[in-house]
Amino acid sequence: MVRCKLSVNDGNGGVVIPSIQQIEALPASDRLLVDVPVGMTVEAIRQRAGELANAARARSCRVTEVADTPGMAWVELQHKDILRSTVAALPIPRSADGVGMVPVDLGQxxxxxxxxxxxxxxxxxxxxxxxxxxxxxxxxxxxxxxxxxxxxxxxxxxxxxxxxxxxxxxxxxxxxxxxxxxxxxxxxxxxxxxxxxxxxxxxxxxxxxxxxxxxxxxxxxxxxxxxxxxxxxxxxxxxxxxxxxxxxxxxxxxxxxxxxxxxxxxxxxxxxxxxxxxxxxxxxxxxxxxxxxxxxxxxxxxxxxxxx
Structure with a gap:
């Protein structure tokens, strides 16, 4: 974080950096929930996305605010491109017994x-x-x-x-x-x-x-x-x-x-x-x-x- 210029002075000669609160390991990326310290903004982290991607040896880095939670950000590091090949068509929904009403979620x-x-x-x-x-x-x-x-x-x-x-x-x-x-x-x-x-x-x-x-x-x-x-x-x-x-x-x-x-x-x-x-x-x-x-x-x- 210091080498990526993502640190702030705590006023007493010390250095404060963003802290990782949670990690989600996904098939193609890692998502880090980060607590942004006082004196820094989510936008400041976003501007260093290139440096963070290089530090993690990732293909890319994306930084987004956490909705309704000021001071928190998601840092997503993508490690591979799983969309390079065609994604097979998803299965058509079917009823459990093969004859009843088919469950279809129109909301998702x-x-x-x-x-x-x-x-x-x-x-x-x-x-x-x-x-x-x-x-x-x-x-x-x-x-x-x-x-x-x-x-x-x-x-x-x-x-x-x-x-x-x-x-x-x-x-x-x-x-x-x-x-x-x-x-x-x-x-x-x-x-x-x-x-x-x-x-x-x-x-x-x-x-x-x-x-x-x-x-x-x-x-x-x-x-x-x-x-x-x-x-x-x-x-x-x-x-x-x-x-x-x-x-x-x-x-x-x-x-x-x-x-x-x-x-x-x-x-x-x-x-x-x-x-x-x-x-x-x-x-x-x-x-x-x-x-x-x-x-x-x-x-x-x-x-x-x-x-x-």
Missing amino acids: VPVGIREDGSGWAIPVKGRHILIAGRSRSGKGSVLWSLLRYLAPAIRAGVVKVTGLDPKGGMELSMGRPLFTRYEADNPAAMADLLEAEADHMDAVAKELAGNVRKFSPSMTHPLHLVVVDELANLTAYASMEVRRRVELALGRLLTKGAAVGWVVIGCTQEPNKDIIPMRGLFTYRIALGLDTPSQVDMVLGEGMRDKG
Whole structure:
């Protein structure tokens, strides 16, 4: 710590360094819970991440604050890249006896593994999801992993999926049987479909108002997923009339939908505000391969790339 310039004078001629409170050994990394001494900040440790990685002979070092615990930080040292090879598709959930209801957790949908070797799960119920990344960055992998896990719930009618594929069906057509409603060619028809979803959502909201405090999917009121494979084709490159209708319908779904069982999953190669004007309404965002540092911050929030 002293050699990495992470020490402070205690005022009596002594030296104080960050102390390790807890260690988590993961398949690909070690996580250290560190107590940051008075006179130092978490940001000061983050600025020395390169030196710490070298000291531990690690591939990289990431430093993050501990939520709701001022003065504490996680220092994560990654030792190997377990994502270098393709991760096999996760198993589809099955019932214990093979015939009963299949347990599906809509709050934590497993889609793969994280770079530290732990599982990666995405919250679907009550969240709108934006998946941003350049072409061939893996957006389809995230999307199909979600749908694969939810397949039993889709079969049971507890989840209904609407698919919009502005690229002429090149992405979503292979899973056509999963979609209750589907459109792949006509931008105006896609606007019709989004408006129909928004109108249906408003009707359900009126029905549930005053009767249901927290939405829970059922056969009567399933969770509705609205999947748009390439948002830019509808929000930036379609005709002005279609763009206006799409933005209004998506705005209605994104502002009200999560409370009554509608979830929008949108994919885009271009996360600019001019391309995706409703970007800020997506409450869970995934950044894959992007072209510039600023695009990472556009998707995840200001300063997120610098935090790793």
